[in-house]
Amino acid sequence: MSEREQPETTRPAVTPPRSAPDTPASAPEAAPRAGLRRELPAEVPPAAPQDASDRTGASEAPRQTSAPQAHTPHASQQPQTPQKPQESGTPAAGEPGEPVLTGRRRLVNGLWPPRVTRAQLIVALLLFGLGFGLAVQVASTSDTDSALRGARQEDLVRILDELDDRTERLEDEKQGLEKQREELENSSDQAEEARRQTIEKERQLGVLAGTVAAQGPGIEMTIEDTKGTVESDMLLDAIQELRAAGAEAIQVNGVRVVAGTYLSDADGGVSVDGNKIKSPYRFKVIGKPQDLEPALNIPGGVVQTLEKEQATVTVERSDKIVVDALRAPKRPDYARSSSQ
């Protein structure tokens, strides 16, 4: 089939120019053509021998090259060549413009109109394969891991070594960082512990300094002074006695009694830290009730002294005394901590 097709489609295109050199009239026109043709293999010598095997015109290439040598001397060939254009050349382009049927025209003719011939289908199939392979290769090359794909063995070994080195270095770094993290965690644990203790201490000190409210067992003492005979030194004695008995937090009529508390006499009452309070004086004391109450009631003690002054004193034990009067924390102006 292809053998028959070949003369139909290709021969008319080639043969006319070849027949042209035979006729003396167009000999000058053919000469450059032949020259052009020979020029190609000369231009690229290595391609020349393969040309015959590869160029699809391989079957005809020898004929073509031998044509000027072999055909021209033989007169018997001359009638043969014109014969062919008559057979098949007429349907394609059997006009006088036939010799001008250039490669460009052939390309256009081949492209348009599309012809569904077996040759076209086979070539299309092969080109499909080519395009497919091309696209697949391009796609796989543009993949991310493609760098390794085309790499040679020694390159791969080198890359592997580098990766091993890198892994080792990173492993070392990781160990160092883990150690560091451990230390930091330990130290942060310690810091947490220290902070906890500091908070605890702050609470304890806050109770003493009167900056936080306190509650616990204790006593409540009320001094009724109807005659106005109770003075600040008596209350101070009472406070001292309570402190000596282990009182931890004291407030008098809503005023917290702390280390720096001072008492002074005022009109019709007593001034505690500048706050004037009047009878009845209510002491709320947190401490051990069993110690506090006897300390007040001892003979010649606070209660007896006050009763001698016509004041009424009542002491009650309680399991829950709330000392909620607060003092603002005051930063000392002159005293500085000598620790650290």
Next chain:
Amino acid sequence: MIAVLGLIVGVVAGLLVRPEVPAVVEPYLPIAVVAALDAVFGGLRAMLDGIFDDKVFVVSFLSNVVVAALIVFLGDKLGVGAQLSTGVVVVLGIRIFSNAAAIRRHVFRA
């Protein structure tokens, strides 16, 4: 025309399907593609010369691919696969250029 369509359809199909290249074929595919390209350029040149023959084209296409793959295979077995495939690519590249030059003369007459 149908041949050109076949090429386009092939490229599109390859891009859309994106099949995983089997490991066995992997080293030969690029060389095979270059060899096939060489055959296609040769065929195009032959068509412009007016001496195109589909049978010759098919045979040259397939043999090009097979021989190229064979050379690479042999080179791999001999331990000179990289160099040999470079050589094949160089040779095929030269041929493609010479064919392209011929095609250019035909199409642009220059």
